[in-house]
Amino acid sequence: xxxxxxxxxxxxxxxxxxxxxxxxxxxxxxxxxxxxxxxxxxxxxxxxxxxxxxxxxxxxxxxxxxxxxxxxxxxxxxxxxxxxxxxxxxxxxxxxxxxxxxxxxxxxxxxxxxxxxxxxxxxxxxxxxxxxxxxxxxxxxxxxxxxxxxxxxxxxxxxxxxxxxxxxxxxxxxxxxxxxxxxxxxxxxxxxxxxxxxxxxxxxxxxxxxxxxxxxxxxxxxxxxxxxxxxxxxxxxxxxxxxxxxxxxxxxxxxxxxxxxxxxxxxxxx
DNA sequence: CCACGCTCCTGCGCGC
DNA sequence: TGCGCGCAGGAGCGTG
Numbered sequence: 562x563x564x565x566x567x568x569x570x571x572x573x574x575x576x577x578x579x580x581x582x583x584x585x586x587x588x589x590x591x592x593x594x595x596x597x598x599x600x601x602x603x604x605x606x607x608x609x610x611x612x613x614x615x616x617x618x619x620x621x622x623x624x625x626x627x628x629x630x631x632x633x634x635x636x637x638x639x640x641x642x643x644x645x646x647x648x649x650x651x652x653x654x655x656x657x658x659x660x661x662x663x664x665x666x667x668x669x670x671x672x673x674x675x676x677x678x679x680x681x682x683x684x685x686x687x688x689x690x691x692x693x694x695x696x697x698x699x700x701x702x703x704x705x706x707x708x709x710x711x712x713x714x715x716x717x718x719x720x721x722x723x724x725x726x727x728x729x730x731x732x733x734x735x736x737x738x739x740x741x742x743x744x745x746x747x748x749x750x751x752x753x754x755x756x757x758x759x760x761x762x763x764x765x766x767x768x769x770x771x772x773x774x775x776x777x778x779x780x781x782x783x784x785x786x787x788x789x790x791x792x793x794x795x796x797x798x799x800x801x802x803x804x805x806x807x808x809x810x811x812x813x814x815x816x817x818x819x820x821x822x823x824x825x826x827x828x829x830x831x
Numbered sequence: 832c833c834a835c836g837c838t839c840c841t842g843c844g845c846g847c
Numbered sequence: 848t849g850c851g852c853g854c855a856g857g858a859g860c861g862t863g
Contacts, residue, residue, distance in 0.1 A: 564856065595839075595859090619857075636856050637841080652841085670840045672857060687859095714834060723858070730856055820836070822854080 563634045565695070565728025566771035566792070568619045571640050575664060576614035578642050582659045583610045584625070591654040595635060595674045598655060605677050606630065606657065618691045618727030622682050623657075629682040630657070635672025641665050692725040695764050700726065702758025709749035709757070716752060717745035718819045720764070729764065732799045733771065735824045737764040739797045744830045745816075745823050770795070798824035 563571065587603035599605065609625040616622070621640075623630040634640070645656065645663040655675065656663035666673065678685045693700045693708075712719060720726060720734045729737065738745050740763035743756060752760065774792035797807055801824060802815035811828040 567856080593840095595857090633857085635840090635858090668840095669842065670855090670857095672839070712833085718834085721857090732856060819834095821856095 563619060563638065564730035564733050564771075565616075565619060566733075566768055568621060568634065568728070569616055569772060570775060571634070572614050572616045572621055575640055575642060578662070579611050579659055579664060580613060581610065582662075583608060585658045585660055587658060588656040588663075589654070590649060591652075591671070594654065594668065594671050595633070596676060598675050599677050602630075602655075602675070602677060603658075611659070617683070617688055618694070618723055619730075620688060620691075622688075627679070629678045629685075631674070631676045631678055631682060631685060631687060632666070633674040633687075635668055635670060635674065637670040638666060638668035638673035641667070690724050691727050692723060693727070695726050695728055695761075696768055700761060700765075702754060702761040705761050706752070706754045706757040709752065712749040714749050715746050715818060716743060716749045716760070717823055719749040721819075721821075726764075728768070731821050731823075732796070733764070733767050735799045736797055737767045739824075739826060739830060740767055742830050745818060745825050798826060800824065 584606040586607040589598050589600070589602060592598040592600065605628065606625055609627065611623060612626055613624040614621060615624065619633060621632040623632065632640070641664075643663050643665045645658055645661055649656070649665065650667070652669040653665050653667045654671070656665050666675065674687075676687065682688055693704065708725060709719060714722075717734050717738060720729045720737065721731065735745065737760065741756065741760040743752070743760060771792040774795065798813050801813040803812050805811065806813055806826040806829060809826065809828050811826055813824055814827050816823050
């Protein structure tokens, strides 16, 4: 999936193209996503003008005025704008229709989600528990130090817990920890204020760099216009097991943490 | 409350 | 070449 930068790039791709346009319905070809897609989705949004496309963590919030569509791309989801009459490919599970154009969701693994929310989306059960946005000023070394002070959790899994901080997935957790020179297994609560400052800065740098590069592209991600991102070419550690560290030349190590591959430089990161 | 492990699903790359 | 296995960007839920 799409981590925060990929979701944000998707938002920037689809927002300008669709904001202000009125929906003409939806075509749901496969409703079995993480939660079943509402069979009345089309009739709910038909005739409503899309007012705004926002992002909260890895969720996209499509503001239709009297309700919001909450979209999550799971691990393999992507959104593209296509001509409404273009034939859907495999795993193109649904289209949100806007006259001649459609916002098409593809998600081979079906971990994604499309949910209609009548009330304030910020109060929705999926959105309300979410933690701080890492690119906002609230998130800082001081915030991280205060929030993690009593945690025994390894810093890597801590960073990936969306109830604490949103948007950091498996790739950018490893990349941020490398930039901050912190070993992924260090207990979050044991990081000094100085190291928390370095880590907060590293997270912002990593996410901003990925955004600037147009997002990462693994197998399943494409920006809204279908163009690939290039950030993956600049990974320091992710997926580089055994390859020399770009800083010191030591072989990058891979290990498992919380059922997820974790990459680090044993020399640069302590 | 907190930390951790399991789970949903499909596709692909690697090794035999 | 063909096939089976392991792994993949998430995160909610159950358990201890």
